[in-house]
Amino acid sequence: MGRLIFFVKEAARAMRRNAAPSLAAVVTTAVTVVLLGVLIPIFQTAQAKSDQVRGGLNFQAAIYPDATKAEIQKTFNELKTIPHVEKVEYISKPEALQELKETLGKEKAAELGVEQLRTNPLPTSFRITPDDAANLSSVELAVFPHGENGKSAYAIISNPFGGKDETRKIEQVTSALKIVLTVITALLIAASLMLIANTIRLSIFTRRREVEVMRLVGATRWFIRWPFMLEGVVVGAAGGLVAILILWLGKITIVDPLSKTFHFLEAQNAPAVNFPELVVILFAAAVLVSTLGSGLTLRRFLKV
Amino acid sequence: MARSRKNNSRGDEPRRPRARRAPIIELNDVTKVYPGGHMALDRVSLAIGRGEFVFLVGPTGCGKSTLIKMLIRELRATEGQVKIAGRDIGKLPEKKIPQLRRNIGTIFQDFKLLPNRTVYDNVAYALQVIGASRAEIREQVPATLRLVGLSTKLHSYPDQLSGGEQQRVSVARAFVNHPPLLLADEPSGNLDPVTSIGIMQLLYRINKTGTTVVVVTHDREMVDNMRRRVVELYEGRVVRDEVSGGYTEESTSEFGLRMRAEMGVGAQGEPRTNGHDHERLL
Numbered sequence: 001m002g003r004l005i006f007f008v009k010e011a012a013r014a015m016r017r018n019a020a021p022s023l024a025a026v027v028t029t030a031v032t033v034v035l036l037g038v039l040i041p042i043f044q045t046a047q048a049k050s051d052q053v054r055g056g057l058n059f060q061a062a063i064y065p066d067a068t069k070a071e072i073q074k075t076f077n078e079l080k081t082i083p084h085v086e087k088v089e090y091i092s093k094p095e096a097l098q099e100l101k102e103t104l105g106k107e108k109a110a111e112l113g114v115e116q117l118r119t120n121p122l123p124t125s126f127r128i129t130p131d132d133a134a135n136l137s138s139v140e141l142a143v144f145p146h147g148e149n150g151k152s153a154y155a156i157i158s159n160p161f162g163g164k165d166e167t168r169k170i171e172q173v174t175s176a177l178k179i180v181l182t183v184i185t186a187l188l189i190a191a192s193l194m195l196i197a198n199t200i201r202l203s204i205f206t207r208r209r210e211v212e213v214m215r216l217v218g219a220t221r222w223f224i225r226w227p228f229m230l231e232g233v234v235v236g237a238a239g240g241l242v243a244i245l246i247l248w249l250g251k252i253t254i255v256d257p258l259s260k261t262f263h264f265l266e267a268q269n270a271p272a273v274n275f276p277e278l279v280v281i282l283f284a285a286a287v288l289v290s291t292l293g294s295g296l297t298l299r300r301f302l303k304v
Numbered sequence: 305m306a307r308s309r310k311n312n313s314r315g316d317e318p319r320r321p322r323a324r325r326a327p328i329i330e331l332n333d334v335t336k337v338y339p340g341g342h343m344a345l346d347r348v349s350l351a352i353g354r355g356e357f358v359f360l361v362g363p364t365g366c367g368k369s370t371l372i373k374m375l376i377r378e379l380r381a382t383e384g385q386v387k388i389a390g391r392d393i394g395k396l397p398e399k400k401i402p403q404l405r406r407n408i409g410t411i412f413q414d415f416k417l418l419p420n421r422t423v424y425d426n427v428a429y430a431l432q433v434i435g436a437s438r439a440e441i442r443e444q445v446p447a448t449l450r451l452v453g454l455s456t457k458l459h460s461y462p463d464q465l466s467g468g469e470q471q472r473v474s475v476a477r478a479f480v481n482h483p484p485l486l487l488a489d490e491p492s493g494n495l496d497p498v499t500s501i502g503i504m505q506l507l508y509r510i511n512k513t514g515t516t517v518v519v520v521t522h523d524r525e526m527v528d529n530m531r532r533r534v535v536e537l538y539e540g541r542v543v544r545d546e547v548s549g550g551y552t553e554e555s556t557s558e559f560g561l562r563m564r565a566e567m568g569v570g571a572q573g574e575p576r577t578n579g580h581d582h583e584r585l586l
Binding site for chain 2: 013018214218
């Protein structure tokens with residue numbers, strides 16, 4: 001117990017007397033944590049959004065009008081057995097029309113004269129959704145082995161439709177986005193760690209003589225290390241708290257009002273920005289990195 | 305020669321350094337080769353008994369500091385044995401090194417004080433490290449600082465002290481837990497002659513309490529006037545190991561006289577012969 005008090009006192013004294021490097025470490029930690037705190041939710045949202053878009057990617061295959069019910073049922077079952085097909089929907093003519101009206105909206109539909117149609121020109125079709133956007137092409141190939149204008153593998157299917165080019169573009173863009181976001185997140189975390197480690201190293205380096213003297217009078221490694229690590233805890237906690245305060249202010253003043261207006265800020269299928277969870281993780285990370293950073297950096301100066 | 309023999313006396317010798325106990329420092333054929341091939345020490349053999357006061361002299365680069373660093377295991381011998389109190393410290397596990405250093409007080413030319421601590425705290429740190437109780441610290445620290453004559457500067461910081469005072473603090477720190485061995489690497493290297501004498505007196509007084517003192521210096525005059533055992537290194541070898549005194553005929557300089565008077569090394573007593581020390585080398 002006496003030891004603990006001694007170590008706490010030592011850490012407090014060190015911070016008082018080395019205010020500048022300690023403050024630099026606090027600021028660095030705070031800045032890094034704010035950066036991570038802002039970018040991680042943005043990336044999470046982007047990921048979730050792109051996943052959502054990709055999840056909805058599908059294509060439609062029109063059915064010859066003379067196909068019988070039995071034939072349709074048979075093909076429906078066959079389509080389901082294609083690898084990576086998650087869902088096959090049968091869209092009847094009235095359903096197709098209804099969907100078209102919904103997509104266009106009331107005014108646009110009226111403008112185009114959809115309501116005035118005497119017959120329904122839309123074909124019946126299958127809507128085929130793959131389990132992942134990346135498998136879209138392979139599923140398409142299974143249905144249309146000879147390409148877009150070639151004969152389908154299924155007798156009753158005439159041709160594909162449904163914004164195929166756009167679908168493919170979305171697939172490619174979101175794939176690239178996923179990779180880019182992952183790489184950037186990894187780089188950012190690595191950079192944060194190095195930045196904090198560097199600041200700590202600097203603050204310890206200014207005190208390497210102190211460490212030398214401590215060793216000289218016979219202090220054990222842990223005896224020297226504890227005050228430094230306690231200092232790391234305090235610096236990490238202080239930096240983390242400052243950052244969380246900034247993030248919280250940012251959240252209530254900027255993000256919250258915006259997310260009411262713009263839905264893209266909340267990806268529906270993943271509540272991306274779970275603020276309390278994020279705060280806890282960031283705080284723990286700040287303290288941990290700062291503490292371990294101090295302990296590990298010191299090792300170099302503790303070598304006999 | 306007759307006069308020098310008289311000066312060589314140690315009438316107030318409180319103990320016999322040649323006692324049967326194991327020598328506190330023993331070097332057997334110690335060689336140190338630095339990475340890069342520079343040979344700092346070349347088969348050095350040396351024994352220093354408990355309670356001795358020994359000067360280690362020699363020109364820059366002769367291996368004095370290497371030897372001191374080896375005694376506190378900051379360096380390891382490339383070959384040979386370094387024994388402290390009969391124990392081969394080359395074989396000491398890493399964990400035991402702090403223990404070794406607690407039993408060796410060290411004083412350096414650049415004082416090596418902790419700049420962010422007061423005089424009191426600097427000295428107290430050496431006791432805190434060994435887990436001394438607060439009562440002990442409260443008793444020992446002021447007593448030691450009184451011994452070195454700094455009882456009025458307890459709450460000053462090192463940068464508020466003169467060089468001599470800083471060195472006294474470092475002496476106090478080295479001695480506060482009464483180690484059996486005290487090593488001083490150029491303790492007066494940064495100090496003027498008068499202040500140097502003060503530090504030497506202090507070391508002498510510490511020696512009289514039974515602590516073995518090894519002083520590294522290149523101040524030949526001081527050494528010759530102090531009438532103590534002198535080990536001279538030259539290019540990594542011991543080239544002289546004797547009691548100085550008969551060696552310089554002009555040792556009656558004012559400096560020497562004052563030194564001897566201060567230290568109480570007077571005129572009476574048995575002379576120590578030079579050959580005596582040589583025997584130990586062989």
